[in-house]
Amino acid sequence: MKYQVYARHNFNKIPSYGRLSQDQIQNINVVSEVLPFKTNNYVVNELIDWDNYLDDPMYILNFPQKSMLKLSQFQTLSQMLRNNTPKTELAKYVHEIRLNLNPHPAGQLEHNVPTLNNGDQLTGIQHKYRETMLFFPTQGQTCHAYCTFCFRWPQFTGLNEMKFAMKQPNLMVAYLKENPFITDILFTGGDPMVMKTSIFEKYINAILEADLPQLKTIRIGTKSLSFWPYRFTTDPDAQDMLDLFERVTDQGIHLAFMSHFNHHRELETDALKEAVARIQKTGAQIRTQSPLLRNINDDPNVWATMWRKQVDLGMIPYYMFVARDTGAQSYFGVTLEKAHHIFNEAYQRVSGICRTVRGPSMSAGPGKVRIVGITELQGEKVFVLEFLQGRDPGWVGKPFFAAFNQEAYWLDDLVPAFGESEFFFEKEYKKLLKVDKLPAGHMLKTVNQQYA
Numbered sequence: 001m002k003y004q005v006y007a008r009h010n011f012n013k014i015p016s017y018g019r020l021s022q023d024q025i026q027n028i029n030v031v032s033e034v035l036p037f038k039t040n041n042y043v044v045n046e047l048i049d050w051d052n053y054l055d056d057p058m059y060i061l062n063f064p065q066k067s068m069l070k071l072s073q074f075q076t077l078s079q080m081l082r083n084n085t086p087k088t089e090l091a092k093y094v095h096e097i098r099l100n101l102n103p104h105p106a107g108q109l110e111h112n113v114p115t116l117n118n119g120d121q122l123t124g125i126q127h128k129y130r131e132t133m134l135f136f137p138t139q140g141q142t143c144h145a146y147c148t149f150c151f152r153w154p155q156f157t158g159l160n161e162m163k164f165a166m167k168q169p170n171l172m173v174a175y176l177k178e179n180p181f182i183t184d185i186l187f188t189g190g191d192p193m194v195m196k197t198s199i200f201e202k203y204i205n206a207i208l209e210a211d212l213p214q215l216k217t218i219r220i221g222t223k224s225l226s227f228w229p230y231r232f233t234t235d236p237d238a239q240d241m242l243d244l245f246e247r248v249t250d251q252g253i254h255l256a257f258m259s260h261f262n263h264h265r266e267l268e269t270d271a272l273k274e275a276v277a278r279i280q281k282t283g284a285q286i287r288t289q290s291p292l293l294r295n296i297n298d299d300p301n302v303w304a305t306m307w308r309k310q311v312d313l314g315m316i317p318y319y320m321f322v323a324r325d326t327g328a329q330s331y332f333g334v335t336l337e338k339a340h341h342i343f344n345e346a347y348q349r350v351s352g353i354c355r356t357v358r359g360p361s362m363s364a365g366p367g368k369v370r371i372v373g374i375t376e377l378q379g380e381k382v383f384v385l386e387f388l389q390g391r392d393p394g395w396v397g398k399p400f401f402a403a404f405n406q407e408a409y410w411l412d413d414l415v416p417a418f419g420e421s422e423f424f425f426e427k428e429y430k431k432l433l434k435v436d437k438l439p440a441g442h443m444l445k446t447v448n449q450q451y452a
C-alpha cells in the first residue's frame with residue numbers, strides 16, 4: 001500500500017470528500033490554520049466510518065473540530081480568511097493564538113534537560129525517572145497522522161521546533177554510560193517509526209555496539225500500528241525494520257513496542273492484524289496505552305472491548321492516561337471522577353488477563369499519579385491517589401488523599417484532604433526542584449507524556 005498523506009492543501013482529494021458538509025470544510029480550513037492537520041489514506045479509507053463521520057471517533061481523532069479553538073478566535077480567523085487578509089497579518093494572528101494555547105510556555109522545557117559530565121546539554125533526552133531515559137531522535141519528530149488532541153503540536157508547527165530532538169547517537173550512548181541506573185531507553189517523538197529503517201538503525205546500532213550491560217529494555221513509543229500498519233507489512237523497508245527488531249531481541253534485550261491505541265476500531269483491520277503478527281514474530285512484545293478522551297473513548301465499553309481485543313492479539317494493556325491540557329481541554333477533557341468511573345467499570349468487565357493495565361494516570365510534575373478510588377474517610381469524601389512513578393522512587397505505591405472535587409480535571413485542581421496544608425511529597429519535591437515555593441501550575445510541569 002502506498003502512503004498518501006492528506007493535509008490542509010489536498011484534503012479535497014480524499015475519496016469521501018463529497019460527504020463533508022460545507023460547514024465541516026470551513027471548520028477544517030479555519031482550525032488547520034492554527035493546529036496541525038494530517039491524515040492519510042489508511043485512516044481515511046479503512047478506519048473512518050463515513051456514514052456517521054460527525055460522531056465517529058476516528059474522524060474526530062484526525063480532523064480538526066471547530067470547538068478546538070475559542071469561538072471568538074474561530075470567528076476572527078474565519079473573517080480574516082473570508083477577507084483574504086494578507087499572509088503576514090494572518091500569520092501574526094495565528095501565532096498569537098498558538099502562543100495562547102501553547103502547553104509548554106517558555107522556561108518549562110529547560111527543567112528536565114540533562115547534561116553530560118563535560119557540561120554538554122542534551123536537549124533530545126529527558127531523564128525524569130531513575131530507570132528510564134526518554135530519547136527524541138531528530139528524524140522522528142512527526143507522525144503518520146496527527147491526533148487532534150495531541151499536546152505536541154508546538155513541535156509539529158515549529159513553535160518549539162528546536163527544543164527537543166537529537167541527531168547524534170553517540171551523545172545518547174555517552175549519557176547511558178554515565179548513568180548506570182538507566183535500564184530502559186524509550187524512543188519517542190512524534191513517532192520514531194516514521195523514520196526509515198536505515199536512520200533508526202543508526203541509533204539502535206550505537207546502543208548494541210556500546211554493549212551496555214545495564215540496558216535491559218528498548219522501548220519504542222509509537223502510533224504506527226494504528227495510523228500506518230503497512231510500516232511493518234508492505235513498506236519498502238518493512239522487513240528491514242523487523243530484522244532490526246530481531247537483532248535487538250537476539251542480543252537478549254527486551255524490545256517493548258509501546259503502541260498507542262484510542263479505540264477498538266483501530267484493532268480491527270486486516271492490515272493491523274498482520275503487522276502485529278509480524279512484530280511479535282521478532283520476539284518484540286507489544287504493550288498498549290491511551291489517554292482517556294471525551295468525544296473519542298469516554299465509555300467503559302470502548303475500553304473493555306479495546307483491552308479484550310488487544311489481549312486477543314497477544315498485546316499487553318499497560319496504561320490509561322488522563323488527558324492533559326492540550327489547548328482543546330474543553331473538547332477532550334474528562335473529570336477525574338468520571339475517569340475513575342470509566343476505568344473501574346471497564347476493569348470490572350474484563351478478566352484478569354486484561355488487568356495488567358494501570359490507570360487512570362496523570363503524568364504530572366512530581367510523577368505519574370494514579371486515581372486509586374473515591375471513598376469516605378473520617379467523614380470526608382476523598383480521592384485516594386498513588387504514584388506509579390515518582391521523581392523520588394520512594395514515593396511510589398504509598399496511598400495519599402485529596403479532598404474530593406467533582407470539577408477536578410488534573411492534579412493541580414486538587415488539595416490535600418483532612419485540611420492538611422500539603423501533600424506528603426511536596427517538601428521533597430521542592431528540594432528536588434531547588435525552590436522554596438512551588439510555582440503556580442507546577443503539577444502540570446511535565447515536558448512529556450508518553451502517549452505515542
Ligand SMILES: *Cc1c(COP(=O)(O)O)cnc(C)c1O
Pocket residue numbers: 126128129132133134363368388389448449450
Ligand atoms: C511515563 C514516563 C516514563 C516511563 O514510565 P514507566 O512507568 O516505566 O512506563 C519515563 N519518563 C517519563 C518522563 C514518563 O512520563
Ligand code: SF4
Pocket residue numbers: 142143145146147150151152189190191222223260451452
Ligand atoms: S499523540 Fe502521538 S501519534 Fe498522535 S500526534 Fe501526538 S505524537 Fe503523534
